[in-house]
Amino acid sequence: MDILERCRSWTAEHLRQTGRDCYYRAIGDTFDGTEVEFGGRRVIMAATHDYLGLSADPRVRAAAAEAVGRFGTSLGGSRAVSGSLELHEELESALAVFLGQEAAVVLPSGFQANLMLAPLLGPDDLVFGDFSNHVSLDEAVNLGQAEQRKFLHGNVEHLGELLHAADGSAGKVILTDGIFSVDGDICDLPGIMELASAHGARVVVDSSHDLGVLGPTGAGVGEHFGLRPDIVTSALSKSLASVGGVIAGPAEVIHYLRFHSRTALFTAAASPANVAAALAALRILQAEPQRRARVLDLAERLHNGLRALGYTTGASVTPVVPVLVRGRERCLRMWRQLEAAGVFTAPMTYPGVRAGQEVLRVTLTAGHTDGQLERVLAAFEWAGRKEGVIAPSASQGYAPVRIVRPAASADAAAVASGG
Known part of the structure; x- marks a missing residue:
């Protein structure tokens, strides 16, 4: 056919x-x-996720324009070869500190940031994902070839049942959005992390819609609840008024993913304009x-x-x-x-x-x-x-x-x- x-x-x-x-x-x-x-x-x-209204801010636009003037429109290569700038590292360092993590890496899109999880989600691992998670988290599971067991949206009791029935020797990861992109509700992070601790699971939160919105300083759902997930991902296209994504976590995990994730190795670096815009937006978010x-x-x-x-x-x-x-x-x-x-x-x-x-x-x-x-x-x-x-x-x-x-x-x- x-x-x-x-x-x-x-x-x-x-x-x-x-x-x-x-x-x-x-x-x-x-x-x-x-x-x-x-x-x-x-x-x-009335259909934009530019929550803080920073995409039109003159300071953000000026930062993007200045980066284009200095570095051009594209770096012509992946971060691993010729596409890394000190500007990338400055944004990564700032985001890691902001999110309460040791290290971070910036990708050209939020979807790619979630796909970067794939090397952690292998065929012998079990992933427990909320039914309403963003599709990019599901695609990361598929790419890593892990088995995913979905729990009813926001239902930590069902999550607990699935964890209790799981093979105790398997690697376990719980995936959840912070704020869910359609329903607009917030994950029960305290309940999720309590279950993770009891069952030896790691917790990954996609904070695309809560970064800049939740928490005393806008650092997202983890800060809102006074908790720190193992790994945080986020798009840069919402409150940070740019295009791109970030994954943040323990330094050794981020270093490992830089060298094992095809999403990072085989894609052109995030453009200088987008990186500079996100960095400017992050500074404004924190100051205002x-x-x-x-x-x-x-x-x-x-x-x-x-x-x-x-x-x-x-x-x-x-x-x-x-x-x-x-x-x-x-x-x-x-x-x-x-x-x-x-x-x-x-x-x-x-x-x-x-x-x-x-x-x-x-x-x-x-x-x-x-x-x-x-x-x-x-x-x-x-x-x-x-x-x-x-x-x-x-x-x-x-x-x-x-x-x-x-x-x-x-x-x-x-x-x-x-x-």
Whole structure:
């Protein structure tokens, strides 16, 4: 059979009929990181993970431009051969300290940072992964050829059952997101690490969505709970306003992975512009905690404004706001209605979520204004009533969301659960 035959039906008409024309839509221009030109109109961007609003910061842009002027646009080789700069090492050192780890290595993407785990996940090892983990963690397991046993999302009791039933001689690793990218909830890191200690397992946390958001200094879910996972990974494309990824952990582990991970050995180095942008963003993140406070304030108001209209935003207590719109076709129609009303959101349908659990993922940044927040809520009110997702009149009552805030470790579990 011709392997290309399966592609024949994927025409523009097929994409339109199946609603997939909502994806891969080109943006013409951006304005201060909060609005974009889309379809010839200026709309509010409410589907970005630039949580601290730093991608448009003049200092971050200047750092990237300066790096291009000094080093060019590409280094033309892998880090192992000709692509290592002192700039890479400066960012790696800063991230290791920030994340409370001994060492770190920077990759060209967050996906690659997670794939770098593969040499630790061999055929004789057992991996225990949350059902809602980012797909890049699953791909790392596949690449390493370990056996993965999935535990129910956020269910440490089920995780404990799986660990109890596991071969005691096998190497064991627990993989989890810090903040889950669709549901917006926070992993039960204390429960996970307690089980890991009892069963001789290591813990790896992908902090892509919690770095810059959780913890007294923004160092992520580990700092939020006052705990240190064995290994932390993260994309640099969220709060650090760049493109790339990082993996941080004990020095000997990072050195081992540098020489054994194909992800690191056989890819071109992260570009100087991206590395410089991430380093500048990290410094601003640490120096300006008001940005984190601002995005959390906006998120709480967004959650509660949507709930007051009659929407459900799930278990999220973070800036990731999943608005439940059951039914694939209805979810995609809502996306179009919101776009018509001047708001760009992210439709999440199968296989990104289970069928019947479709959501519009909405995120605001520290750069969005109060006026833009009100426009987003007004658009959801109009579109929701037009599509029959919410009632014609305002909700009579709702359970308010208490957004996650920096807290002492003893109180962190209650805060994370919205208690």
